[in-house]
Every structure is written in C-alpha cells, then in structure tokens.
Amino acid sequence: MLIPLSSTERRYDDHAAPGRLRRLVLTAAGPLLLLAVPMTVVALYGERLPDRVHIQNWAINTRDAATWHGWVSQPLWGVMVWFEALFLLSFLCNWRLPQVQRGLVVGSFVIGVAVPVSGALSLLAPAVAARPAWYLPVEIAAMLGALALGWVAAGPLPSAPVVTATPPPHAPTMALSPGQRAMFVTYAWSKRKLLVAAVLAAVTALTVSNGSSAWQGTAWLALWTVFELAQARTRLQIDGSGVTVRLPWLPALRRTVPYAMVRFAEARSEAPPGKYKLEDREAGWGVVSGKGPVLALSLSDDRWFVYSTHEAQTAASLVNGWLSRDRQAGTA
Numbered sequence: 001m002l003i004p005l006s007s008t009e010r011r012y013d014d015h016a017a018p019g020r021l022r023r024l025v026l027t028a029a030g031p032l033l034l035l036a037v038p039m040t041v042v043a044l045y046g047e048r049l050p051d052r053v054h055i056q057n058w059a060i061n062t063r064d065a066a067t068w069h070g071w072v073s074q075p076l077w078g079v080m081v082w083f084e085a086l087f088l089l090s091f092l093c094n095w096r097l098p099q100v101q102r103g104l105v106v107g108s109f110v111i112g113v114a115v116p117v118s119g120a121l122s123l124l125a126p127a128v129a130a131r132p133a134w135y136l137p138v139e140i141a142a143m144l145g146a147l148a149l150g151w152v153a154a155g156p157l158p159s160a161p162v163v164t165a166t167p168p169p170h171a172p173t174m175a176l177s178p179g180q181r182a183m184f185v186t187y188a189w190s191k192r193k194l195l196v197a198a199v200l201a202a203v204t205a206l207t208v209s210n211g212s213s214a215w216q217g218t219a220w221l222a223l224w225t226v227f228e229l230a231q232a233r234t235r236l237q238i239d240g241s242g243v244t245v246r247l248p249w250l251p252a253l254r255r256t257v258p259y260a261m262v263r264f265a266e267a268r269s270e271a272p273p274g275k276y277k278l279e280d281r282e283a284g285w286g287v288v289s290g291k292g293p294v295l296a297l298s299l300s301d302d303r304w305f306v307y308s309t310h311e312a313q314t315a316a317s318l319v320n321g322w323l324s325r326d327r328q329a330g331t332a
Contacts, residue, residue, distance in 0.1 A: 015301050016098045018158040023101040026153055027091050030108025031083035033116055083111055097280045102154040109150030110143060117142040136215070160261050161300040166327045167264035167320040172313060174321035178329070184238040184318050186309045187248075190231065190289050197229035226250075231278055234287050236295075236307050238318050243297060243305065245278065245287065255285075257305050259326065263298040265319035267312035272296060276306050295319075 087108050094100040118139050167173060176182060204221040230250040237244045243262070246254040255278065271294045274283020284304035288294065293312040297305040297319065309315060 014096060015158055015160060016096045016101070019155050020095075020098070020101065023098070023105055023154055024091055026105045026150070027087050027101070027108045028084065030105075030110075030112030030150075031080050031087065033112035034080045034083065035077070036116075087111075094280075094282070096282065098157045099280045102151070102157060105154040106147055106150035109146045109153070113146035113149070114139070114143040139215075162260045163263050163300045164327060165263070166324050171264045171266055171320045172317040173324050174314075174317040176321040176325045178325070181240065182318055182321070184236075184311070184315050186236050186311060186315070188234050188236070188287050188289050188308050190234075190287070193228050193232040197225055197232065200225040200228060234278075234307075236287075236309065236315070238315055238322075240322065243307075243319060245307065257297060257299070259319075259323055261300045262305075262319065262323060263300060264323065265295065265297050265316040267316045268294050268296045268306075270294065271306045271308075272304050274304070276304070 087104055091101060091104050094104070121135050121138065174182070200221060204218060204225055207218045207221060230247045230253065233248055235246040235248050237246065241256065242259050243257040244254055245256075270291060271286075271288045272283065275281050276284060276286040276288045278285060278287065282303075284299065284306065286294075286304070286306035287308060288306055289308045292308055293310060294306045294308050295312045295315040299305060307315075
C-alpha cells in the first residue's frame with residue numbers, strides 16, 4: 001500500500017539520475033583500455049621489443065613465445081567488446097541503483113587499468129627470463145590504484161529523498177516518551193551463504209594447489225570467499241541512529257538505514273516480492289534467511305529494507321515509535 005506524502009515532500013521518480021551519465025561514461029571507458037594500453041606499448045616500443053614474446057594468462061589463444069605478428073592478430077577486439085557489453089548490460093539492469101553503478105565503475109577501472117598493466121609487464125618480459133621481483137608489487141599497486149581511482153572518479157552518490165510524515169495509523173507503534181531510549185538487537189544465520197563460502201573456499205584451494213600464476217584471480221576468489229562467509233551471520237540493531245545491519249565477523253562492514261529514509265515499518269509473514277541481499281537490488285536490500293516473518297521498512301526511494309526475525313512485530317513497533325516521536329516533535 002502506498003502512503004501519500006505531505007505537501008512539503010517530493011516524490012523522486014528517479015533519484016539516481018544525478019551523476020548517472022558520468023557513471024555510465026566511466027563504466028564504458030574501462031574496457032577500451034584493454035586495447036589502448038597494449039597497442040601503445042607496441043606503437044612506442046615495437047622496434048625495440050624482442051622478436052618473440054612470452055604471454056601467459058592474458059590474451060586469447062596465444063602460445064608461449066608467440067611472434068609479435070601472431071599476438072597482434074589475436075581477437076582482442078572481441079575481448080574488449082565482451083567486457084564492454086557485460087559492464088553496460090549490468091549498468092542498464094541497475095539503472096536506478098547508484099551504489100551498484102559506482103561498483104561497476106570501480107570494476108571497469110580494475111579491468112581497464114590493472115589487467116593491461118599486468119599484461120604489459122608480461123609482454124615486456126623476455127621469454128626465458130624469470131619475472132623480476134618488482135613485477136608483483138607493481139601489479140598489486142596497479143590494482144589498488146585502479147580501485148581507488150574508480151571509487152573517486154564515480155563521484156558522490158545522490159541523496160535519497162527525506163521523509164517527514166509520521167507512520168500511518170495502521171502501523172504498529174511503540175509509545176516512547178520524550179527522552180526515553182530503547183534498543184532492539186537480533187541475529188540471523190544464512191545456510192546458503194555458508195554453502196557458497198565452502199564451495200568458493202574449495203575452488204580457491206584448488207587454484208592454489210595447481211600453482212596458477214594468475215594471482216589476481218586467486219586473490220579475488222579468496223576475497224569473495226571471505227565476503228560470503230562474513231555475510232553468513234548478521235546482526236540487526238535498532239536505536240536512535242536508525243536501523244543498522246552489521247557483520248560480526250567483519251565489524252568494519254555495516255549498513256545503516258537512517259530514519260529520514262523510512263516511511264514506516266511493518267511486520268510481514270514473508271518478504272515483499274523481489275530479491276534481497278546486503279547489496280542493493282531493484283526491490284531493495286536486506287537479509288532474508290528462508291521463509292518466516294520479516295521486518296519490512298518502506299523506504300523513501302520506493303524500495304524496501306527487510307530482515308528475517310521472529311520478533312518482527314516488536315522491531316516494527318520500535319521503529320515506528322522512533323519515527324512518530326521524532327517527527328511529531330519536529331512539527332510541534
């Protein structure tokens with residue numbers, strides 16, 4: 001059910017619009033560097049490069065000690081087009097989610113900067129010589145630099161609309177007196193996250209045992225494993241600052257829904273239609289661990305925050321209590 005907003009509030013039909021063109025252009029720019037960097041290396045140093053080049057784990061259908069003519073004939077255009085299509089399609093699928101779009105900009109920069117740097121180092125390495133010790137630090141620095149550059153280049157994200165209306169009369173509300181403080185805490189486990197983390201850990205161990213030289217892929221697998229494992233147990237806290245989800249195994253990672261973004265809270269027998277994870281989705285975000293009651297917050301950007309808990313009714317009443325008291329005081 002949609003709750004009408006007061007005359008002082010504005011419904012944002014597309015709150016992700018500010019800065020979206022910038023994020024789209026940056027997302028599309030990264031894969032282009034997959035061609036620009038190696039072509040620049042060949043154009044500037046082609047006459048001084050060895051007759052044969054050692055390429056591993058980068059270009060498609062290449063062999064160790066391939067000739068330069070054989071390397072430049074590889075379908076790098078196809079690789080670039082594939083990454084370009086992947087990033088742009090992902091961007092279009094998340095058209096209204098600026099947080100996801102910023103992540104795509106970061107990923108595009110990693111592909112467009114870190115991968116060509118690693119490839120250029122391989123191109124310049126003699127086929128029979130061991131890789132110099134400084135190659136790995138340079139590759140790591142390039143990846144970290146690409147992550148930071150993409151994050152900064154994406155720019156600030158647009159602010160979500162602010163709600164000032166009190167929750168509707170039908171919403172369960174806990175009466176809070178002026179100055180009274182109340183807090184709600186609960187935990188949830190996800191068997192699915194534990195299973196995914198176990199599978200990723202097995203794949204990571206297999207990659208390490210095979211002695212793969214593509215350390216970037218192994219590193220991403222390891223980070224992905226830790227990220228999935230960290231999400232297996234979550235902590236929900238409701239207090240005066242808003243509704244916060246923490247990862248107890250990664251205390252630095254948390255997300256908070258400020259009360260300014262909440263229209264009202266309710267307890268539901270199941271989550272609203274859609275997919276809900278800690279990452280933003282079109283329907284919203286949150287933690288849904290199977291069937292059962294959920295705390296559901298209606299957000300100002302027409303999405304939902306949901307969290308599976310058997311105490312959903314108590315949690316919803318507390319959230320509405322904070323909203324009613326603070327907003328009534330603000331209009332008094």
